[in-house]
Amino acid sequence: MIPALETRNLTKRFGSFVATSDVSLSVRPGARHALIGPNGAGKTTLINLLTGVFAANSGQILLGGEDITALPAHARVRRGLSRTFQINQLFADMTPLDSVMLAIGEREGHGRLGWRPLSADRVVADEAAALLERFRLADVMGSATTLLPYGKQRLLEIALAIATRPRVLLLDEPAAGVPEEERHEVLGIVRDLPADVTVVLIEHDMDLVFSFADRISVLVGGALFAEGTVAEISGDARVKAIYLGEDA
Amino acid sequence: MSGEPAAPSGQAAALLRRAERWQLWEIALWIIAVAMIFVMPSHMLILTEIAILALLAVSLDLILGYAGIVSLGHAAFFGLGAYSAGLFAKFAITEPVTGLLFAGAVSGVFGLATSFLVLRGSDLTRLMTTFGVAMLLAEVVNQTGWLTGGADGLSGVTVTPILGLFEFDLWGRTGYIYSLIVLMAVVFISRRIVNSPYGLSLKAIKRNPTRAAMLGISPNRRIVVIYTIAAVFAGMAGALLTQTTSFVSPDALAFHRSADVLLVLVIGGAGYLYGGILGAVIFTILRDWLSVITPQYWMFWIGLILIVIVMVGRERVTRWQALLPGSAANREAKARAAALAAARDAA
Numbered sequence: 001m002i003p004a005l006e007t008r009n010l011t012k013r014f015g016s017f018v019a020t021s022d023v024s025l026s027v028r029p030g031a032r033h034a035l036i037g038p039n040g041a042g043k044t045t046l047i048n049l050l051t052g053v054f055a056a057n058s059g060q061i062l063l064g065g066e067d068i069t070a071l072p073a074h075a076r077v078r079r080g081l082s083r084t085f086q087i088n089q090l091f092a093d094m095t096p097l098d099s100v101m102l103a104i105g106e107r108e109g110h111g112r113l114g115w116r117p118l119s120a121d122r123v124v125a126d127e128a129a130a131l132l133e134r135f136r137l138a139d140v141m142g143s144a145t146t147l148l149p150y151g152k153q154r155l156l157e158i159a160l161a162i163a164t165r166p167r168v169l170l171l172d173e174p175a176a177g178v179p180e181e182e183r184h185e186v187l188g189i190v191r192d193l194p195a196d197v198t199v200v201l202i203e204h205d206m207d208l209v210f211s212f213a214d215r216i217s218v219l220v221g222g223a224l225f226a227e228g229t230v231a232e233i234s235g236d237a238r239v240k241a242i243y244l245g246e247d248a
Numbered sequence: 249m250s251g252e253p254a255a256p257s258g259q260a261a262a263l264l265r266r267a268e269r270w271q272l273w274e275i276a277l278w279i280i281a282v283a284m285i286f287v288m289p290s291h292m293l294i295l296t297e298i299a300i301l302a303l304l305a306v307s308l309d310l311i312l313g314y315a316g317i318v319s320l321g322h323a324a325f326f327g328l329g330a331y332s333a334g335l336f337a338k339f340a341i342t343e344p345v346t347g348l349l350f351a352g353a354v355s356g357v358f359g360l361a362t363s364f365l366v367l368r369g370s371d372l373t374r375l376m377t378t379f380g381v382a383m384l385l386a387e388v389v390n391q392t393g394w395l396t397g398g399a400d401g402l403s404g405v406t407v408t409p410i411l412g413l414f415e416f417d418l419w420g421r422t423g424y425i426y427s428l429i430v431l432m433a434v435v436f437i438s439r440r441i442v443n444s445p446y447g448l449s450l451k452a453i454k455r456n457p458t459r460a461a462m463l464g465i466s467p468n469r470r471i472v473v474i475y476t477i478a479a480v481f482a483g484m485a486g487a488l489l490t491q492t493t494s495f496v497s498p499d500a501l502a503f504h505r506s507a508d509v510l511l512v513l514v515i516g517g518a519g520y521l522y523g524g525i526l527g528a529v530i531f532t533i534l535r536d537w538l539s540v541i542t543p544q545y546w547m548f549w550i551g552l553i554l555i556v557i558v559m560v561g562r563e564r565v566t567r568w569q570a571l572l573p574g575s576a577a578n579r580e581a582k583a584r585a586a587a588l589a590a591a592r593d594a595a
Contacts, residue, residue, distance in 0.1 A: 077464035089459040091452055102452050103463045105445040113473050117443045119264035129256035138256040142263045
């Protein structure tokens with residue numbers, strides 16, 4: 001079976017600092033794959049390499065078997081690789097409706113110069129409304145994004161990624177910074193993501209990782225340290241010592 | 249919306265329609281502009297000047313207010329349009345509308361060719377490259393005196409009646425009506441552009457390029473397109489100046505023109521199309537008034553006003569449209585204030 005997402009000997013250096021060191025990772029289609037590791041282990045750098053924010057120094061990235069190493073970020077999205085950000089990257093004074101309309105419209109190729117007003121895009125508007133409702137954002141679709149509670153902003157962050165209809169979705173700490181009372185809403189959305197979407201999750205919250213993931217990769221110092229099922233990783237003494245030991 | 253809470257899709261459709269609707273103040277503004285023909289028949293020349301400056305500012309707003317590209321060389325397109333229209337009238341066709349389209353096309357080609365210079369880099373590099381392009385063009389005009397008249401300007405531009413029907417008159421009435429129609433047409437087209445999915449993508453690129461790329465948007469192509477369109481409109485503004493004055497001065501390419509139009513946008517506010525028009529009205533009247541009361545120091549006062557505007561806070565001063573009754577921005581500002589108040593109460 002062709003992996004949904006694969007890296008081969010991926011390496012990224014910043015000066016003499018090796019942020020990602022020879023990482024070879026394989027994620028099978030439909031997986032719920034968690035990426036864990038202590039702070040500074042290079043998790044977000046890896047996501048940035050995968051999505052084309054940074055260019056790798058060496059190695060390859062394959063999406064569904066296709067080499068996307070040299071493609072710019074937007075071209076990777078068009079091929080079905082989407083992400084959310086650890087720190088919200090939203091359009092502050094645009095409404096959730098406009099933001100989601102944008103994401104869906106771009107997916108459908110409506111964003112090139114045209115004469116038709118946004119409101120004439122009924123199919124896109126209907127899909128946007130349905131998506132906003134699913135993400136519990138329907139009641140705030142018309143207000144500026146900055147005015148939303150943080151939990152709602154996190155939901156919008158995920159909604160925008162889903163709107164691009166990804167084959168592989170990279171979630172960078174989706175519940176980070178969300179207050180306790182809004183947390184279950186975000187986690188519920190993450191759990192209910194469509195089964196055919198391959199999800200790679202970066203997370204610090206071990207309860208979430210163990211309840212969500214079917215496979216876990218552990219990064220330490222930019223390199224892949226261990227990989228296995230939830231049971232294997234949670235029973236691995238070395239992982240416990242290096243990583244879980246911090247929390248315990 | 250009335251009565252029952254609408255289903256999300258109906259609510260979305262209503263919100264989208266509301267954002268695109270012509271607002272009262274917009275309609276009022278155009279009625280006033282048309283009424284000026286009858287109300288102030290002796291001020292046609294300054295009104296024409298305002299309309300041309302407004303057109304240039306609207307075109308700058310497309311790239312500055314929507315795509316977030318700062319330019320200190322927008323006069324390049326204005327001047328190129330002015331000279332194109334002048335030379336076209338002198339050596340080819342004297343009919344103004346043809347000349348207007350020709351000038352727009354020439355300027356647009358130049359805009360397309362130079363758009364690649366503004367794709368990369370910071371605001372500062374963009375300021376410098378656009379400034380450099382305008383200086384280069386000004387020097388080319390200066391050195392090709394055999395064609396452009398050099399420092400003396402291009403004279404002997406003949407302008408025949410518009411479409412062969414409407415003759416330019418001594419009081420500038422035809423000139424104002426002509427300029428106003430072009431301004432209206434450009435604002436109407438620009439309105440369609442910024443309210444389209446393409447316009448939305450420009451706003452997104454300006455606000456958060458990182459996220460825009462992560463939605464599959466290739467920013468470069470979008471910027472090239474809007475830069476070219478803005479160049480076409482700026483070229484048309486230049487053509488209007490040539491055709492309403494029958495003369496092209498090297499001043500059309502001067503640095504101060506690029507700076508003035510930027511100032512106009514600062515005064516009027518960027519990012520809602522009408523800032524250029526309101527700014528042009530305020531700027532021109534202010535300059536006229538100051539140059540009458542203090543002919544030698546008017547630049548001093550303009551400078552002082554600029555500083556005050558920036559210090560008092562652009563956000564508040566330049567969102568004129570928010571103060572107008574019946575504006576969506578006004579409603580939005582109220583909703584924002586109410587939400588903030590509610591958040592304070594909750595805390």
